[in-house]
Amino acid sequence: xxxxxxxxxxxxxxxxxxxxxxxxxxxxxxxxxxxxxxxxxxxxxxxxxxxxxxxxxxxxxxxxxxxxxxxxxxxxxxxxxxxxxxxxxxxxxxxxxxxxxxxxxxxxxxxxxxxxxxxxxxxxxxxxxxxx
Amino acid sequence: xxxxxxxxxxxxxxxxxxxxxxxxxxxxxxxxxxxxxxxxxxxxxxxxxxxxxxxxxxxxxxxxxxxxxxxxxxxxxxxxxxxxxxxxxxxxxxxxxxxxxxxxxxxxxxxxxxxxxxxxxxxxxxxxxxxxxxxxxxxxxxxxxxxxxxxxxxxxxxxxxxxxxxxxxxxxxxxxxxxxxxxxxxxxxxxxxxxxxxxxxxxxxxxx
Numbered sequence: 001x002x003x004x005x006x007x008x009x010x011x012x013x014x015x016x017x018x019x020x021x022x023x024x025x026x027x028x029x030x031x032x033x034x035x036x037x038x039x040x041x042x043x044x045x046x047x048x049x050x051x052x053x054x055x056x057x058x059x060x061x062x063x064x065x066x067x068x069x070x071x072x073x074x075x076x077x078x079x080x081x082x083x084x085x086x087x088x089x090x091x092x093x094x095x096x097x098x099x100x101x102x103x104x105x106x107x108x109x110x111x112x113x114x115x116x117x118x119x120x121x122x123x124x125x126x127x128x129x130x131x132x
Numbered sequence: 133x134x135x136x137x138x139x140x141x142x143x144x145x146x147x148x149x150x151x152x153x154x155x156x157x158x159x160x161x162x163x164x165x166x167x168x169x170x171x172x173x174x175x176x177x178x179x180x181x182x183x184x185x186x187x188x189x190x191x192x193x194x195x196x197x198x199x200x201x202x203x204x205x206x207x208x209x210x211x212x213x214x215x216x217x218x219x220x221x222x223x224x225x226x227x228x229x230x231x232x233x234x235x236x237x238x239x240x241x242x243x244x245x246x247x248x249x250x251x252x253x254x255x256x257x258x259x260x261x262x263x264x265x266x267x268x269x270x271x272x273x274x275x276x277x278x279x280x281x282x283x284x285x286x287x288x289x290x291x292x293x294x295x296x297x298x299x300x301x302x303x304x305x306x307x308x309x310x311x312x313x314x315x316x317x318x319x320x321x322x323x324x325x326x327x328x329x330x331x332x333x334x335x336x337x338x339x340x
Contacts, residue, residue, distance in 0.1 A: 009328075011328065011331075011332055012300060012328065014277075015281065015296075015300050015331065016300050016301070018274065018277045018278055018281045019180070019281065019297070019300060019301040020301070021274050021277075021278055022180060022278045022281070022282065023176045023177055023180055023301070025278070026176055026179065026180070030179065030189065030193065031176070033193055034175045034176065034179060034193065034196065034197075035172075035175075037175075037193065037196065037197035037200055038168065038171045038172060038175060038200055040197070040201070041171065041197065041200035041201040041203070041204040041205075042164060042167060042168055042171070042204055044201055044204060044205060045164075045167070045201070045203075045204025045205050045208050046160075046164060046204075
């Protein structure tokens with residue numbers, strides 16, 4: 001018998017046999033308590049690791065939060081000297097949104113008399129030509 | 133139901149019983165299983181080592197439990213080959229703490245009047261009843277040898293006893309024993325040599 005390549009004396013071999021026998025004689029109650037202690041330790045270690053692993057995700061969570069914050073700030077910020085996209089180049093897109101969401105405006109659009117406006121436009125064009 | 137067939141038993145994954153561990157993480161499962169296997173392999177020997185040092189069963193159990201807890205909490209991520217020296221280092225520190233506390237308590241209690249032992253388990257007649265199994269000669273010899281060795285170990289200085297048990301019972305090599313004891317390999321060799329000499333002087337060359 002050897003221990004990591006070292007040869008043991010007879011005394012050491014006997015001592016090991018006796019010590020292993022004393023381990024075998026540990027009673028069932030003590031074995032059960034050790035078993036419970038091991039399970040409790042593993043459970044506590046798992047909880048600790050789970051708690052710690054939530055912190056390992058903190059950099060990723062922080063980066064996502066920062067990106068969202070930047071996106072929200074840019075969305076609400078109106079750059080100086082520029083107007084948001086508008087169909088006619090004069091009205092901001094926000095006003096178009098108000099028209100679309102305003103029930104009265106929709107009613108007005110629905111009751112639009114196209115022929116009248118076409119006639120009025122033709123009249124104004126004719127007046128301009130006669131003045132020139 | 134094939135999904136249930138892949139689940140491990142509660143005994144192979146004890147942490148799962150408490151619902152705090154992410155069971156979907158295979159790395160975590162493997163590590164928990166490996167740690168469980170390691171602790172199951174050392175717990176009985178660790179208990180004997182703690183019992184030899186503390187000479188009290190409940191204190192020895194507490195010391196082993198604390199060592200298990202600390203290893204699982206603080207060192208589970210370390211490579212498994214480092215677990216054994218780390219575990220015995222933690223256990224030794226815990227044993228020393230308990231011995232120190234006991235010394236202080238003993239000094240305080242020396243000033244108080246004597247009182248009876250509170251531990252009812254020691255007087256449990258069922259626990260103390262002799263086994264009814266037939267005792268062969270070999271068993272009697274072993275009984276005597278175990279008793280004699282345990283008594284001789286009690287008489288050893290703590291560091292010698294620790295070196296002897298870690299080397300002989302746990303089978304650690306000199307380097308691992310030095311790591312567990314927090315000393316140099318030369319000191320381990322000296323402690324171990326002196327322990328063997330003292331035990332041999334008390335027990336004789338062929339005591340078994």
